[in-house]
Amino acid sequence: MIQLTNLNKTFGQNIAVSNMNMTLTEGKVMGLIGQNGAGKTTTFRMLLNFIKPTSGTITWNGQPITQNDKQHIGFLPEERGLYQKRTVEEQILYFAELHGMKRSDARIALKDWMKRLDVVGKVSDKVQSLSKGNAQKVQMIASLIFEPSLLILDEPFSGLDPVNTNLMMDEIIRLRDNGAMIIFSSHDMNNVTKISDDLTMLKRGKIVLQGPVQNIREQLGRTRVYVESSTSSAALKAIDGVTSVTPHGVGYDLILSEEEAGHRVFDLVTKNGYIPAFSQQPPTLDDIFRQEVAIHD
Structure with missing residues (x-):
């Protein structure tokens, strides 16, 4: 050591x-x-x-x-x-x-x-x-x-x-x-x-x-969502706790203000049943790096 x-x-x-x-x-x-x-x-x-x-x-x-x-x-x-x-x-x-x-x-x-x-x-x-x-x-x-x-x-x-x-x-x-x-x-x-x-x-x-x-990522909460759904960008942005919606391929990347907002996103996009993709993850290291640099500038 x-x-x-x-x-x-x-x-x-x-x-x-x-x-x-x-x-x-x-x-x-x-x-x-x-x-x-x-x-x-x-x-x-x-x-x-x-x-x-x-x-x-x-x-x-x-x-x-x-x-x-x-x-x-x-x-x-x-x-x-x-x-x-x-x-x-x-x-x-x-x-x-x-x-x-x-x-x-x-x-x-x-x-x-x-x-x-x-x-x-x-x-x-x-x-x-x-x-x-x-x-x-x-x-x-x-x-x-x-x-x-x-x-x-x-x-x-x-x-x-x-x-x-x-x-x-x-x-x-x-x-x-x-x-x-x-x-x-x-x-x-x-x-x-x-x-x-x-x-x-x-x-x-x-x-x-x-x-x-993984601990560093998890302590910041699972505030990143990728979703593939027919739900419109405007409808996703209107969900309480969703701070941004960005097109990504055939889906959207969402940033949440709180982890619990993921439940509201999931409920909306699955109200008509099956969707191809829904993933809720903590911020990437790249996200964290940019955030920490901005905070300490």
Whole structure:
């Protein structure tokens, strides 16, 4: 377990992280979200000991993070850092050895990873010959090949198509299921929802929301409804507790002022019997993100 306790980081007069408390647990994924400049990358850099906190502590199982601990940390930076004129194999073997892996084991594992992430290219290819997406997958391999105990991913899916995003997600989930602690940042709330067990939302360096993803969504109530019905938009808007009605495909998205309004919507749209679809859900993370940003501006 890794604990960040009363963590603060300032750069001159600028407060990058303010009184942060966070726990990373074995076998769990923490999604770290926030606008640009919210403090996500600064948090990662403190975890990696690239920069020192102004105050507060970071501990791994109750002790300061040691040099030996660092060998068990995988890191994928937002600014990709592969050597363009070196081959895939040269770089991966180098990073694997830095993390205590035998060269012979890393060479065998690399071939398996190339297949699992569907990298288009050979281990003997220079990185500069790879597409951006394949180079990104190679950097992911460098972060994962030694099976880290802590994995830090800064915008790991940026620029990837949906198929390759799912390949990367599968490996993150596999590592989580094998007991790793994982923290990652993303601006895509759908990706955060898919693989995060817990969520921390930052606003100007301060935590504004934290907890299990589903708990955060549920505590705001089931105030979103999707319905497919012959009922008119005007009739839906007239229901007490319905604050907005937006066309969505063959149906409508409704926002409710209170969860109980869903009963009134359901009663109206089903008064003549069967309808193709009715779903009442809590707000999405994207909804919550926009709401919290507006509240704290």
